[in-house]
Structures are given as C-alpha cells and as structure tokens.
Amino acid sequence: MPSRRTDPLTLEVVELIGSVVARYHEEYEDAAASHQLTGAQARVLNLLSLEPMPMRRIAQQLKCEPSNITGIVDRLESRGLVERRPDPADRRVKLAAPTQEGLQTADRLRESLDFAREPLAGLSTAERTVLRDLLKRMLG
C-alpha cells in the first residue's frame, strides 16, 4: 500500500487544488485590474467593506507587516475609496473605512468575481453540499 503522501490519488487531488488556486488567483487579479486596483488593494477594500478597522488589524488579517498597510491605504485614499478616521477611544489609532464610492467599488468587485458562478454552476445542490463538507474537513 503506497503512503498517503505519495499515492496517485492524493497527488492528483493536490494537483487539482493547485489548479483551483491558480485559477482563483488569476480571476481575482483580473477582477481587481478591471477596477484599476491591485490584488492587495482589492483585498484591503473588501476587508474594510465588511467592517472598518484599525490599520494594525488590516495587517493581521493580510498577514503582512503594518508598515505595508500605510502605502496601500494611502493609494486607496488618494483615489477616494477609503478614508482614515480618528478612534475616539484611543488617539493613537486610525480607523480605515470605505467611502460611499469605495463600498460601491467593493460591491462591483464581488459581482465581477465570477469564480462564484462559473466553476460551481455545473454542480448540483447535493454535489455542492458534499464539496462544502469535504472542504470544511480539509480545513478543520
């Protein structure tokens, strides 16, 4: 019996996941570019569209250094998509929040991400349920 790490089935699944990852990234970058945004800018804008938050927390969510967020938010702010607000509770903190236009852009970004439709459209409800449960266990 081949080891679970190197058996053909596991390798095939790993390869397929790699393909899904590549396709997901491609589509995400394309969707961002269609709104004149980089991938990082789109991720930050999407994050803030769910909930305004301190600069530091954006860095934690994106798993990068806080100093990088300064520039990304600078560029979003200079385009009028995001603004910095003071935090009444702590004057050291700056809360980044999307503007009206930023929220609209975030919505359109989500819509143009047809990774939600295209690849899953061919699966029935039952199949998507199975896929959901398998992915949940993979990530568990």
Added chain:
Amino acid sequence: MPSRRTDPLTLEVVELIGSVVARYHEEYEDAAASHQLTGAQARVLNLLSLEPMPMRRIAQQLKCEPSNITGIVDRLESRGLVERRPDPADRRVKLAAPTQEGLQTADRLRESLDFAREPLAGLSTAERTVLRDLLKRMLG
C-alpha cells in the same frame, strides 16, 4: 428559490475555496522561504525540474511578461540552482535548466509542501475520490 450565484450554499463553498487558496499560498511561500527562495523563484525552479525550457515558455507558464523571467532566472543562476544553455536548433533561444543542486532543492521543496499531507490526511480514499471528481468537474 435563490439564484445560484447568491444562495448561501454557493457562497459558503466560495468562502471555503478562498480559505483553501489562502492556506495553500501561505504554505507554499513558507516552504519556498525555508529554502531561501521567493514564491516566484520556487515556481520557476519547480517548472524547470520537470523539463528544461526556453525563457519565453517559462513566462507563458507563469502568465507574466518574458522580461520578468530574466531577473528571476538571474537570481536562481547566481545561486547555482539553474543554468542557461544554448539551443542548438535556434541560436536566439536560451534553454533554462536546473543544475544537480537545483534538482535536489526542487525535490526537497516538494517534500516540505505538507499541504499534500495535512489537510487530506483526514479524508478516506473514497472521500478523496469524490473530492477529486468534484474538483475536476469544477475546473472542466
């Protein structure tokens, strides 16, 4: 009946795929960094470990501009992991090929990618077969 694009089940699957993508990337970058490579360098080295190829074809595979490959291969070459060879059939072409050390690094890189083991280890053979078939249909 909610549209297929916005129903809760589809959104949940899309969310899960996003998590898989994030985790895959994190582990890939970590594995690359553990060999003092960037993600892009690791992808090129892995590609060449399967088959030497012209600079231009590397760019096609990575879906980026050929001018970028020059620098990435420069850095791999300066570390002795890759070399440039002339193509006997066309003197314009340079074939990039891994060195012995490059092949060893590519092998160790693959081994340290425990994305193959960790998340799939919890699934039975039958479940991995189902997952494989669903992913194939998603990508088809």
Added chain:
DNA sequence: TATTGTTATACTCTATAACTATA
C-alpha cells in the same frame, strides 16, 4: 520583417528598522 532574450524604467508589494505621538 518577425522573434528571442535582454535592458531600462517605473510602480507596487514586502520586510526591517527607526521615528512620533500617544498610552
């Protein structure tokens, strides 16, 4: 003329370290 690889340029993202203003 067309193609291959390279160079030059400019922008973005990234980590590290030092700085400022608050706490």
Added chain:
DNA sequence: TATAGTTATAGAGTATAACAATA
C-alpha cells in the same frame, strides 16, 4: 515602557517600451 501608525530603505515582482542578435 509599551503600542499605533508612519517613514526610510532595500529587495523582489510586475508591465511597458526599446534594443541587439538571430531567424
């Protein structure tokens, strides 16, 4: 003294345009 955000710096990836060698 510790923390939040910024600045300064350097390295890497990216696209664009122009170039030399070859086809």
